[in-house]
Amino acid sequence: MSNDHSAHSESGHGGAGAYAIGFVLAVILTAASFMIVMGHSLSPSGTLMAISVLAAIQVVVHLIFFLHMNTTAEAKWNNNVFFFTLMFVAIFIIGTMFIMTNTAEHMMSR
Amino acid sequence: MAHDTTFADAHSEHEHHELPTVFGFWVYLMTDCIIFGSLFAVFAVLHNQFNGGPTGKELFELSGLAMETALLLISSITYGFGMIAAHKGEIKSVMMWLAVTFLLGLGFVFLELKEFAHMIAEGAGPDRSAFLSAFFTLVSTHGLHVSCGLIWIVTLIVQLAGTTAISERMMNKLTMLSLFWHFLDIVWICVFTYVYLASMI
Numbered sequence: 001m002s003n004d005h006s007a008h009s010e011s012g013h014g015g016a017g018a019y020a021i022g023f024v025l026a027v028i029l030t031a032a033s034f035m036i037v038m039g040h041s042l043s044p045s046g047t048l049m050a051i052s053v054l055a056a057i058q059v060v061v062h063l064i065f066f067l068h069m070n071t072t073a074e075a076k077w078n079n080n081v082f083f084f085t086l087m088f089v090a091i092f093i094i095g096t097m098f099i100m101t102n103t104a105e106h107m108m109s110r
Numbered sequence: 111m112a113h114d115t116t117f118a119d120a121h122s123e124h125e126h127h128e129l130p131t132v133f134g135f136w137v138y139l140m141t142d143c144i145i146f147g148s149l150f151a152v153f154a155v156l157h158n159q160f161n162g163g164p165t166g167k168e169l170f171e172l173s174g175l176a177m178e179t180a181l182l183l184i185s186s187i188t189y190g191f192g193m194i195a196a197h198k199g200e201i202k203s204v205m206m207w208l209a210v211t212f213l214l215g216l217g218f219v220f221l222e223l224k225e226f227a228h229m230i231a232e233g234a235g236p237d238r239s240a241f242l243s244a245f246f247t248l249v250s251t252h253g254l255h256v257s258c259g260l261i262w263i264v265t266l267i268v269q270l271a272g273t274t275a276i277s278e279r280m281m282n283k284l285t286m287l288s289l290f291w292h293f294l295d296i297v298w299i300c301v302f303t304y305v306y307l308a309s310m311i
Contacts, residue, residue, distance in 0.1 A: 030183065044311045
């Protein structure tokens with residue numbers, strides 16, 4: 001069995017190279033987020049926007065290099081479930097924030 | 111995208127079929143994603159309901175957060191090295207990398223508990239304000255997942271200890287733990303960005 005695996009080692013699961021690239025990108029993106037917040041060089045809304053973009057990029061980096069998401073036919077169902085979940089969570093979070101902010105405004109609680 | 115071509119080449123010469131178990135575990139992870147999504151929604155709604163208590167800006171420390179983030183990020187790549195060793199069938203190496211990942215994860219949980227204890231001692235426990243309730247629920251749910259991951263790592267090290275070859279079944283177990291561990295790192299990206307950094311702006 002172990003020989004079986006070594007035959008296709010580093011195939012489709014990302015080799016050391018893929019992990020190293022992912023790790024370097026993740027470190028750069030994380031460090032950038034921390035430095036933007038520590039530097040106080042951007043406006044508060046600008047800072048929030050910048051770290052949101054960095055976080056989104058880092059999530060994609062992790063999905064590709066660490067969770068090995070790809071566009072092969074084999075991964076089709078994994079991707080389908082993933083994008084359904086992503087859509088669900090987006091509707092859930094944005095919808096909750098919209099409704100609760102709206103309610104708070106009408107109740108004049110903030 | 112360089113890795114796409116590598117994947118395509120690899121698949122043309124050898125097809126690796128994952129058991130339905132791994133797909134099932136992926137579906138479980140997606141439901142876990144919904145749990146965290148709900149907790150993030152709660153935090154988003156309550157993040158400025160301080161009730162006169164301490165704010166995130168007063169409570170959070172960047173140095174501790176950077177340390178926790180570094181530990182979790184490094185543990186991700188050490189687990190990756192473990193997976194590479196597993197594909198080569200090097201059991202000793204797999205166990206070594208799993209042990210390193212375990213220690214890094216343990217360090218993360220330790221720092222998080224220390225932070226929680228410090229906050230509670232200062233009177234900023236989960237009962238102080240809606241913001242702190244949401245904070246403790248979200249962050250400790252993640253911490254609980256990491257702790258479960260640690261138990262899982264120990265289990266697999268013990269199971270690997272007596273074997274001479276990595277079976278297909280063991281490979282699937284390692285793959286699922288890999289997905290779980292890397293998934294928790296993704297959740298942590300959202301935690302340190304929206305819970306900690308966003309509060310410190």
